[in-house]
Amino acid sequence: MTTPLLETRNLTITFGGVIAANDVSLKIEAGRNLAIIGPNGAGKTTFLNICTGWIKPRKGQVLFQGEDVTALPPRKIVQRGVARAFQIPQLFTEHTALENLLIAAAARDGMRNPLIDLHDTPARDEMLHLLEMVNCADVAHRLVVELSEGQRKLIDIAVALALKPRLLLMDEPTSGVASSEKDGIMEILITALAEAKVTSVFVEHDMGIVQKYADEVAVWNAGNVQLRGAPAEILEHPDVIRDVIGEVA
Amino acid sequence: MLQLKSLDASIGIIPILRGVDISLQAAETVALIGRNGAGKTTVLRTIMGFTKVTRGEILFEGAPVTALHPPKRPALGIGYAPEDRRLFSAFTVEENILLPAQAAGLDKGETRRRLERAYHILPELKAMTDRPGGAVSGGQGKMVALARALMLGTKLIMLDEPFQGLAPALAQRYAEALRTLRDTDRSVTLIITESNPALLRGFADRTLVIERGEVAAGTLDAERTPA
Amino acid sequence: KPDSLKVGMTTFLTGPASVFGVPARDAMDILVANLNDAGGIDGVPVEVSYIDEGAGAEALSSEFRRMVETGGADVMFAAISSGNCQTLAPLAEDLKVPNFLWDCGTQKIFEEHDYKYVFRTQANATPEMLAAVIYLLKVKPDFKTLAVVNQDYAWGRDSWDIFSTALKAMKPDVEVVGEFFPKFGAPDFSTEISRLQALRPDVVLSTSWGGDLDTFVQQASQRGLMNTSTFVLPLAESSLERLGSALPAGQIVGARGDHYFLHPERRDDADFKAFMTEYEEKTGSVSVYSVFHASQALAALKAGYEKAIADNGGTWPDKDQFVAAMEGLTFQGLGLPVTIRADHQGIEAQLMGTSVQTGDYPFATLENIMVFDGAELTAPVGAVSTEWVGALDASFMDGLSISTFDK
C-alpha cells in the first residue's frame, strides 16, 4: 500500500505529570479529511504541536511522506508541505490582513527581487480571493490588531491556505466564528481543499461540522486515540456521546 | 440595573459602537449575538471601561459609571471573562481564580465561599488547581477565566463566548451550571455573548443582536431565539 | 587696527574634566576683564567666547570652524583634551588660524607633525613626568619597588610610558611590582588598594586627576595605605583643596608646570597676589594649574601681538606677522616666564613639592619645593621624547639647575 501522508509512531509526552500524548500511533492517508474530536485537555493541540515540530516528543517519531521529521524545526516541516492554522490565531498584528497573506505567499514563492513592493507581488489577486473565501475581504486593509477574535481566526486559516500545503492542520477552525457563517465557510473551505488536493486534519468541537465535512473522525482521550472511524458510527458511539458530545446532541 | 444610553465608543481613534441602547433588569440573562466583528466584545469591554466612550453614558444600578476608573468597576460586583482567556501564567490556576477576591480585599471566609461556588459550577477545575495558568489547554483556559469571573460577579457577570472551544458535553454542562447559578442566586444579571445561540436556547431571557456596532433587531424572547 | 581682538577658547564646561575647564574659564574672564581695563592689547580690547569640549567631537569641530570662518575669531585657544588637540591642530592649520594648545599634555603633536599656526603655551608630558621622577629620586633616593595606578586612557598610559622609561634609565634597579589602569572615572579603587597593601610597594605613582584622584587618595588614606607607601601624584596640586585633610603629609605632589597658588618665586609679586585674591573671592576656591595655563595663553597672545606690532613698525600686524612673532617669544603668565621654541613647543618651568598639613589652610600645602628649569627637561627640538628619555642616565640629574625652597 502507499505510504501515508503523515504517520506518527508511539508519540509520548508528559507535562509535569500531565500525560498530553500517550503512545499515539496514527496514519493519515492523503486525500481524506480527518476530524479530531475529544474533551478539553485531551491532547489534541499537543498532537498538532508534535507533528509540526513545535515540541519534541519524549518518545516516538513523526513521518511525513515516509520521511522522519521528528527532529526538524517547524519551518523545515512547513517547507515540506505542512501548514497549520492555530487554536489561538498567530498573525502579524501590525500588518494588514492582506499583507499577512502576501507575506505568506512571499515566503512560499521565495523572495527574489529585494526591491519590488510586497503589494506588487503577483500573488496579490490570489490572496484577495482567499480573503473573500473566508468572508474577510471587507477587512483586507485593516491592521490585524484592529480585528475581532473571529476575524483573526478566519484570517489565520487563510494564511495557512496561502502556503498551498499538501497537508493542512487546523485547530478548531470554526470556534469563535459566528454560527451563522460557520457552515458557509467550511463548505467553501472543504471544496477548495478538495480542488487543490489538500489533505486536512481539523480539531473540532462542533459535531454538526464534523458530521458534515469529515471523511473520518478520530476521538482523542487522555492523550491518545480512543476511537477512529466514519463520522456516522463514531458520533453514535456511547462513549463518545458521554465524553464529548453530551446527551442532547 | 445596567443601562447603556445611546452609547458611542471607539478604540484608539476608530469608532466602533454607534448609539448602543441596552437596559438590563436585575437577574435577567441576556444573550448578545452577532456576526464576527459586530461589536459584542467591544460592548463588554466598554462596560469594563477599556474603550473610549465618546457619547452617551453607562448607568450601573442607577449611578453613572461612564467615567469610573476601570479597576474600580469589578468591585461593584461585576465579573468579566474575556474571550481570549487572559490568564496570568505566573500564577497557578487557583491563584488565578483567587486573585480578584484578594485584589478586592474580601475576607477569608467570603473568599472561600465564592471559591466553592466557582468549583461547584466548574468541577473540572478541581483537578488542575495548582497547574501554572500558562500551561492549560485552550478550553481549560476558558473554564478558568469563567471561574475567575464568578469570584467578583455578585451582581453582573459578563461572559465573552464562554463556550467557545469547549467540547459540547462540557458546554452543555456549563449552560446547566449557569442556569442553576442564576436560579439559586436571583440577584445576578448575566450577559453572554455567543456566536452559537443554540446553546443558549431556553436559557437567555432575551437576545440582543449586534450589527456593525449597533443593536439591530430589538429583543426576542427565548422561544424565538434563532437557532 | 580692529576694534576688538576675538578669541575662541575650547574648554570643558561639562563632563569630568570640567574640574579644570570651569576654573580656567572663570580665570580667563577675570584676566581678560583686567587686561581690557588696562587698555587691552595696544588699545584693542580682547573678547573671549567659549566652546564646551564636553559637547563631543562633532559639535566641537563644527563650532571651532564656525567661530573661525564666520564668527571672526582671530586666535583660537584649543584644547584641554589631547584627543581634541589632535583633531583641532590640523583643522586650525588648514583654516590658517593661529591656535594655542593651552592645556593638553600630549608631546606627540609637535614631535610627529610640523605646524605653522599651532603653538603650545605650556610644557608637555615629558618635562612634567621627568620633574616627578627626578624629585622622587632626590627626596627618596633608595626606594626599591614601585606600583602605578593610572586612569585607563591615553594620558594615563603615555605618562606612565615616559615616567617608567625615565625611571629605568636613571635608576635601573627599581622593580615595578604592579601596574593598574582602572577605567577612567572608576568610582571605586578598593580592590586596587587591597592589592597594593598586599604588595607593599615603597612608592605608588598615580597621574590621575579630578574625581578619580580624589577617590583614590581618599580610599587609600582611609585604609592607611599612605602610611606604608609614598605616593607620587604629579597632578595632585589640582586636588589639594578638595582633598582637605585626607592627603597626609609626606606625599609627592606635582602641578603640570610651576603652578601653585603659593608659588615661592611668585607669591610676593603684586599682580600675582591681586589675582589670587580676586579669583578666590569670585570662585570661592584657590586656583589650580588650569588657571595658570589660561593665564599663559592670554599672556602669549598679548606678548605675541606686542612683539608683532613692534616688528611691524607700530602698526597692527596681520595674521602671518603675528604667527612669525610667536616663534621664540617669551611671555609671563601667573607662573615663571615661558618661551616658545622653534618647534612651537612651550618651555615651562616645573614645580614639585611634598604635602604637609600646616594648619594655615584646611588642606595640605607644599614644602620642600623644587622648581626645575623646563629647558633641561624637555626633549630637544626634533627628538622623540620616549627615545630621548630612554637614553638618559643617572648622571642626567646632577647637571640640572634646580632652585629649592623649604616652603
Add this chain to the structure above:
Amino acid sequence: MNVTIFLLALFDGVSYAALVFIVALGLTLIFGVMRILNVAHGSLYAIGAYATVSLTGFALSMGAAPILAFPLMLISAVLVGLLIGGPIEVLLLRRIYNKPEVLQLLVTFAVFMILEDVQRLVWGTQPYFQSAVLQSLGNITVLGVTYTVYQLILLPLVAVALLLGLRFFLRHTLNGKLILATTEDREAAQSIGIDADRVFLLTFIVGAILAGLGGALASPTTSILPGMGADMIVLSFAVVATAGLGQIEGAALTALMIGLGRSFAIYFWPEIAVLVPYLIMVLVLLVRPEGLFGSPAARKI
C-alpha cells in the same frame, strides 16, 4: 594560587558586588514590572549621593554625630523616590505605556539628560567627598590588609537584607502578587479590579528609592561628581540583562559574579577588569539565552 590572595580577592569582590547589586536592584524591579529600562536610574543614583553628601555635610557642620548619616541616607533616598521618581511616573511615563517600548526608554533617557545638567547647576562641577560616616565605623585588618568596616561588612549586610526584603515583598505579600499580575497583562489585571496605575506608581517609586539608596550608600566611598550616574547605569543594564527579566535573585548572583570576576581580574589580569561585566553577560547568555534565572516566554498557540 595562594590562599591569602584568594581570600582578599573574595572580600573585595563581595563588597563591590554588594554596591552593584543595591544599585541594580531598583532597575531590575522597574524593568521586571514595567518593562521600562529606566535610564534616569543613573541620575536618581547620583542625586541620592549628592543629597546625602549635602545633608550629612550640613548635619556635621551643625555638630551632629557622623553616625547620624545613616538615617540621612535613608531620608535622601526616600526624598529622591518621592520627589523625583513619583513625578517622572505620573507626569511622563504614565502617558506612554501604550507606546512602543523604545519611546519609554527614550523618555527616561531624556529625563536622564535633563537631570544630569540639573545636578551640575545645583552642585557644581567640583567633586564632593563625604566619608565621615565611613570613618566613624572604623577599619578592620584581615590578613594584614586593612578594610573599612563599612565596605567589608555593612554594605554586604544591607545588600542581603534588601534582597530578602524585596523577595518577600514580591512573593508573599498581596501587593507583590498584584504587581506580578499587572506585569503580565495590564488590561486583564484591571478587569479583575487591580489598579494598574497605582501598582506602577508604587513600583516606580520603590525602584527610584532603591536607586537613591544605592547612591546614598555609595557616597562615603567615592567622589560625587557630574557623570557618575552614567557609568553606573551601563553596569546596571548589564546586570539586568544577565539576571533575566526582573529576576532579583538573578541580579544578586550576577552582581556577585561581576564583583568577584572584577576583583580576581584586578589581582591576576588587571587589563581585562573593565571588560568583566560584558564578558560575563556574553558567557551567561550563551548558555542561558533568557538570562540566569529567566525562562523562555512560551507563547500559547
Add this chain to the structure above:
Amino acid sequence: MSSVSTAPKTDAPKHPKSMLWIVGVVLLAAVPFAVPSLQLLVTFALAKGLAVVGVTVLLRAGQVSFGHALFFGIAAYACAFLMAAIPGADLALLLLVGTLGALLAGLCVGLFVVRYRGIFFGMLNLAFSMIFWSILEKFYHITGGADGIRLPRPTVLGMALERGPFELILYYLAIVLMVVLGWVTIRWFASPVGQIFQTIKTNETRLEYLGVSPRRALLSGYLLSALLCGVGGVLMGVAQGAVTPEYVWWVRSAEMVFIAVLGGAGSVRGAFLGALIYEIVRTYASAYAGDIWQMLLGAFLLIIILFAPGGLIGIFGSLAGRAVKEDAK
C-alpha cells in the same frame, strides 16, 4: 505598523509630498553657497543620519541596539589604518574598505546576536561595542588610545585636494549617499524580504510556520544596518580627520537611537531629518546655552515624544500634508 504599509505608497514619485522631499534635498545641496558655516555641520549630520538609518532598520523589527556605534567605529578605524598603511589612498577605496569592514563585523556579531531579542539583543550589541572600545583603549600603541589616530585627507579619484574643495566633494558625496541608500532602504522595507524582516516584531511563531527562519530574517536586516552604520562611519572619520574610541562609545550608540526616535522611529527620512535638527540644536545649544545644552536637548526630545510621538517626520508630514492641501486648493 501602518507606516510600513503606507510608507512605500507615499514614495510614488510626483506625489506632492515626495516633491517636498526633492525640494528639501535641493535646499541641502545649496547649503555650501547659501550658509557655508553650516556645511561641515551638515556633513556630520548626514554621516550620523546614515548610521541612524541603520538603527532605524532594526527598530522596524522591534529591536533596539545599544551598540551600533561598533560598526560606525570599525569602519572609521579601518579607514584610519588604511591611510596609515597606504598614504594618499583614495576616498573611493576608503569607502569600500570601511563599508566592507563594517559588513564583516556585522556578519560576525550578527550571527551571534540574532538569537536574542529585546534587552538581550540590545545589551549584547552594547557588550560587543564595549569590548571593541576597550581593545582600542588597551592597544594604545597601535590605536593611540583615547586620543585616537589621525585620518589624513585621502585623494579623490587620484587628486590630492586642499581641505576646502575636498570637504565640498565630501559634502555632495554625503548627499548622494543619503539619497541612494535612503531610497534603497525604503524600497527594501516595502519589499517582501523587508516585510518578512519586520514581522519579527509581532509574531515569530507564525514566521516559523511560514517556513522562514526568524534568525535568518533578522540577520538580513542586521547586515543592512551594519552596512549603513559603516558608510556613516567612513564619512564621519574622513570629515573629522581623526578617529577616537569615542566613535564606538555607548553614548554614541545611545545617540543614534535618540536621533532615530527624535526623527520618527522607523522612518528613513526621519532619520536624516532628525540627525540634521539634532546636530543643529546640539551645536548651537552648546555654543550659546553654555553648559545646559544637555538639558535643552533632553527637553526637546521629551516634547517631541509626548506631543508628537510620530517624531519630527510626523510633524513635518502633517505640515507638508497641510501645505499640499493648500496647494491643491
